[in-house]
Amino acid sequence: MKPPPGRRLVPAYLVTGGRAAPADRRAAGYDRLAILTRSDSTPSDRFGQEHHRLWRLLRPGPLTLVECAAHLRLPVSAAVFLAADLVESGHLHIRPPVPPAQRIDRTLVERLLVGLRALH
Amino acid sequence: MDSAPSTDRIGYLPDRDQTLMKIVVTGPFAVGKTTFIRTLSEIPTLHTEEVMTQASAPHDDLVGVPGKTTTTVATDFGRLTLADDLVLYLFGTPGQHRFLPLWQDIARGALGALVLADTRRLDHSFEVMDLVEEQGLPYVVAVNTFPESPHHPDEVLRKHLDLHPGTPLLQLDARERSGCARALVALSEHVLARLPEDDRTAPEDRP
Numbered sequence: 001m002k003p004p005p006g007r008r009l010v011p012a013y014l015v016t017g018g019r020a021a022p023a024d025r026r027a028a029g030y031d032r033l034a035i036l037t038r039s040d041s042t043p044s045d046r047f048g049q050e051h052h053r054l055w056r057l058l059r060p061g062p063l064t065l066v067e068c069a070a071h072l073r074l075p076v077s078a079a080v081f082l083a084a085d086l087v088e089s090g091h092l093h094i095r096p097p098v099p100p101a102q103r104i105d106r107t108l109v110e111r112l113l114v115g116l117r118a119l120h
Numbered sequence: 121m122d123s124a125p126s127t128d129r130i131g132y133l134p135d136r137d138q139t140l141m142k143i144v145v146t147g148p149f150a151v152g153k154t155t156f157i158r159t160l161s162e163i164p165t166l167h168t169e170e171v172m173t174q175a176s177a178p179h180d181d182l183v184g185v186p187g188k189t190t191t192t193v194a195t196d197f198g199r200l201t202l203a204d205d206l207v208l209y210l211f212g213t214p215g216q217h218r219f220l221p222l223w224q225d226i227a228r229g230a231l232g233a234l235v236l237a238d239t240r241r242l243d244h245s246f247e248v249m250d251l252v253e254e255q256g257l258p259y260v261v262a263v264n265t266f267p268e269s270p271h272h273p274d275e276v277l278r279k280h281l282d283l284h285p286g287t288p289l290l291q292l293d294a295r296e297r298s299g300c301a302r303a304l305v306a307l308s309e310h311v312l313a314r315l316p317e318d319d320r321t322a323p324e325d326r327p
Contacts, residue, residue, distance in 0.1 A: 031228075031229065032225070032226070033140045033142060033209060035133065035140070057127065057130075059127065060127050060130070060132050061132030061133060061134070061135055062133045062134075062135055063130070064133070064140065064209070066166075066168060066197065066209075067130075067166060069168050070166035070168050070197075071130060071166070075168060075169060075171055076170060077170065095137075097138075097139070097140035097141075097142075097229070098139050098140070098141075099137055099139060104229075104231065106312060108139065108141070108206075109231070109308055109311055109312045109315060110312065111202075111203060111206055112141060112206065112208065112231075113305060113308045113309065113312065114202075114203075115200075115202025115206060115208075116208075116301055116304050116305045116308060117301075117305055119160075119200075119297070119298075119301035120297065120298035120301040120302060120305075
């Protein structure tokens with residue numbers, strides 16, 4: 001496969017089209033651990049190269065938003081914009097880190113402890 | 121051109137319902153946060169850089185505007201699958217107050233924090249502990265026992281750190297897996313002790 005890319009060619013602020021994260025309401029609720037999965041339709045050419053990079057990254061399986069940002073060498077805030085655009089157009093699906101019917105309660109923390117105790 | 125990264129070595133999540141939890145690993149500069157995460161993470165440690173604007177500009181962009189200062193702050197993270205449907209993420213976050221916006225973002229929804237300390241400069245952990253307390257996160261303090269750092273008994277460290285009696289303290293070597301795992305167990309037990317006892321109403325039972 002290709003060698004890892006060098007320093008990115010497109011500065012992060014251009015990826016977002018100059019938008020600043022807190023101002024965009026669509027960005028609200030995009031937790032850095034939100035899980036992104038791909039749908040089957042290919043984004044059209046009206047999306048930029050960075051959108052396509054994100055979409056290609058997710059071909060083999062789901063990743064969290066923060067992992068996408070790291071692999072694409074983008075700030076999380078920039079990855080949020082790309083993801084929000086592609087979710088809006090139906091090319092990506094997004095799930096919260098904790099399923100809506102689940103909560104961080106004793107049962108969950110007890111399960112976490114079982115897993116952690118098994119580590120050592 | 122700037123292509124998508126090779127996907128060969130990327131640890132994708134299984135394509136089914138998952139619960140992702142997070143713990144913040146924090147502490148002063150060079151205290152061993154990344155080492156700790158690397159020791160436990162099942163994926164190679166990942167890295168993001170955030171640009172933070174310090175002047176207020178609610179709906180402006182960041183491009184070439186004079187009079188604004190921007191800082192880049194790096195965070196490392198890793199992850200640990202603990203059950204088929206349960207994954208724990210560890211976020212290494214600098215413990216300086218000037219990174220508060222990033223801190224708030226990362227701390228949101230976090231289970232708790234592990235504060236790392238070095239006996240050569242315990243006072244550097246004070247700011248970190250303040251920050252964690254301000255965020256209302258339960259935490260434990262783990263002293264990373266560097267070979268060249270003086271060793272002290274727990275009671276002495278507790279006194280110097282001015283730790284609340286209920287805050288767990290432990291000593292570990294951030295390169296060593298079992299000690300790091302024990303620290304996360306201590307943190308999770310501490311979190312569990314603070315959670316309300318009778319909190320098992322399933323969401324579907326609620327009106």
